[in-house]
Amino acid sequence: MPKPSAPRVPSYRRHKPTGQAVVTINGRDIYLGKWNSAASKAEYDRLIAEFLANGRQLRDEVDTTVVEVINAYRKFAEKYYRKNGEVTREYGCFKEALKIVRELYGRKLANDFGPLALKAVRQRMVDIGWSRGYINKSIGRIRRCFKWAVENELVRPDMYHGLMAVSGLRKGRSEAREPDPVLPVDDVTVQATLPHLSPVVADMIRFQRITGCRPQDVCNLRPCDVDTSAEVWLYRPETHKTEHHGRERVIPIGPKGQDMLRPYLLREKETHCFSPVDSEKKRREEMHASRTTPLSCGNRPGTNRKRKPKRTAGKQYTTESYRRAIHRACDLAFPAPEPLCRREDESVRKWQERLTDKQRAELDQWQSDHRWSPNQLRHSAGTEIRKRFGLEAAQVILGHASANVTQVYAERDLQKAVEIMREVG
Numbered sequence: 001m002p003k004p005s006a007p008r009v010p011s012y013r014r015h016k017p018t019g020q021a022v023v024t025i026n027g028r029d030i031y032l033g034k035w036n037s038a039a040s041k042a043e044y045d046r047l048i049a050e051f052l053a054n055g056r057q058l059r060d061e062v063d064t065t066v067v068e069v070i071n072a073y074r075k076f077a078e079k080y081y082r083k084n085g086e087v088t089r090e091y092g093c094f095k096e097a098l099k100i101v102r103e104l105y106g107r108k109l110a111n112d113f114g115p116l117a118l119k120a121v122r123q124r125m126v127d128i129g130w131s132r133g134y135i136n137k138s139i140g141r142i143r144r145c146f147k148w149a150v151e152n153e154l155v156r157p158d159m160y161h162g163l164m165a166v167s168g169l170r171k172g173r174s175e176a177r178e179p180d181p182v183l184p185v186d187d188v189t190v191q192a193t194l195p196h197l198s199p200v201v202a203d204m205i206r207f208q209r210i211t212g213c214r215p216q217d218v219c220n221l222r223p224c225d226v227d228t229s230a231e232v233w234l235y236r237p238e239t240h241k242t243e244h245h246g247r248e249r250v251i252p253i254g255p256k257g258q259d260m261l262r263p264y265l266l267r268e269k270e271t272h273c274f275s276p277v278d279s280e281k282k283r284r285e286e287m288h289a290s291r292t293t294p295l296s297c298g299n300r301p302g303t304n305r306k307r308k309p310k311r312t313a314g315k316q317y318t319t320e321s322y323r324r325a326i327h328r329a330c331d332l333a334f335p336a337p338e339p340l341c342r343r344e345d346e347s348v349r350k351w352q353e354r355l356t357d358k359q360r361a362e363l364d365q366w367q368s369d370h371r372w373s374p375n376q377l378r379h380s381a382g383t384e385i386r387k388r389f390g391l392e393a394a395q396v397i398l399g400h401a402s403a404n405v406t407q408v409y410a411e412r413d414l415q416k417a418v419e420i421m422r423e424v425g
Contacts (some may be wrong), residue, residue: 005352007056025051031397064154066113067106070098072154073145084239097138098145100124110146110155117165119143132176136168167406184380193372196329198279203260204322208374210257212381212397214241215374217251220258221316224269225252225260233258242399276313276321319374329401334370336363 014035017024019042021032030047033040075096081091100121105113125135149155169176190209196201208218211268212366219235227234233253240249253261264273314321335341340353340363355363380397386394 007047007134010051010153012041023047028364036301042209064110064149065106066108066110069110069149069154070102070106070145072152073148074098075187076148083244090094093138094141094145098142100128101142111159113159114162115166118163122166122169126174129177131179132169132171132174133179135176139166139168182373182375184383185376187380189372190377193326193329193333196332197325200274200276200328201278201317201322201325203264204274204317205326205374205377206260207257208377209381210260211235211251211253212378212385213251213399214378215319216241217249218274218374219272219319219322221261221264221273222270223265223267223273226265227266228258233261240399251399252397270344272316274316274317276317277315280313321375326374329366330371340366 010023010025012032013024014020015031018031019035021035021037023030023032023044025047032043032047035164050105066211077091077094078087081094101113104121105117105122108117121142122135122139122221125138143160146155146163147160150157150160171178187209190205194205197205204218207213207221208215213235217235217240220237220239221235223240225236225238235251235253237249237251242249247362261273267273317325340355342348342361346354360424382398384395385397
């Protein structure tokens with residue numbers, strides 16, 4: 001009995017009318033390029049490898065649309081960009097960038113989304129008013145989306161290389177907005193803001209100004225994360241910005257920081273030191289202390305609270321709530337001029353309805369000029385440390401892997417340059 005013959009592999013042939021190489025797979029002729037050329041043979045090897053790996057079937061070309069690619073990638077990104085079980089801010093940035101792609105090219109075929117389409121998306125970002133740096137990062141996120149699509153064979157392999165040809169916007173060579181650099185906030189401004197803050201948030205500001213840590217590190221501080229066995233305490237955050245790079249973050253706390261932090265360590269080890277619950281409790285105590293109505297009259301403490309309020313104080317400050325608290329204090333410490341500010345007997349809704357579009361723009365500019373953010377405290381600490389101990393010391397304290405990053409946070413001391421030029425110039 002004759003042995004069964006092995007399955008036949010489609011052969012590499014010459015198509016005489018055109019002079020090209022051709023292979024027939026599943027009854028379909030596929031042209032490979034010039035006969036006997038290295039490129040045509042490489043394409044033949046690729047097709048045969050896919051044909052055998054796919055169960056001796058030719059993989060069908062799928063006409064995937066852009067919106068299908070975006071939806072598939074968002075499902076992946078929602079699971080991938082997580083830290084401690086919560087979605088990170090990077091996922092939100094992806095959604096914001098891909099939203100513009102979906103609005104402009106959502107119904108187009110994904111394979112037709114090329115460099116010109118990416119440049120059109122970039123121009124829309126410029127028209128919206130995004131800053132140049134954020135636009136470049138957003139374009140990189142869009143490339144990452146389509147790179148993932150190539151990896152999962154949703155689009156052609158060469159598509160991603162076409163998107164890589166679109167270069168980033170250069171400073172001074174585009175219409176994109178250039179944001180103002182983040183500068184340190186002076187201690188006089190900080191001191192003027194502190195009286196308008198709750199004692200808890202005020203201590204958060206003092207702690208960050210002393211240690212130079214990130215706002216996230218202040219919000220995540222817990223007693224169990226602080227090693228108090230040595231003269232200088234060591235704070236190791238449970239989670240931090242660069243932990244996905246395998247780096248460890250250790251924040252030294254000296255005597256000043258210890259004196260400020262010591263009362264907050266007298267609580268459960270797993271609870272956060274700085275809590276909005278504590279701020280709300282102290283606010284109510286201050287209101288009760290300033291009460292003029294006798295206790296025998298009016299509402300007694302705790303009797304006029306809702307059983308199920310829509311909003312309750314959280315157990316931990318977030319970077320957003322921390323920043324908002326500072327901005328509200330800045331508005332009180334540096335009130336806007338009379339036509340723009342809110343009157344004492346005026347509700348927020350009536351105040352907003354009273355302002356014209358021009359006045360709103362003036363108010364936004366005033367608040368932008370007179371508000372400061374938690375990250376500026378980190379700049380201030382880095383500048384002071386660099387001035388006294390040098391760049392390397394600032395790099396270690398701020399927890400940067402590269403001194404180039406420290407240059408951004410630790411502003412150069414102009415006074416030192418003036419003194420040098422007084423001697424040499």
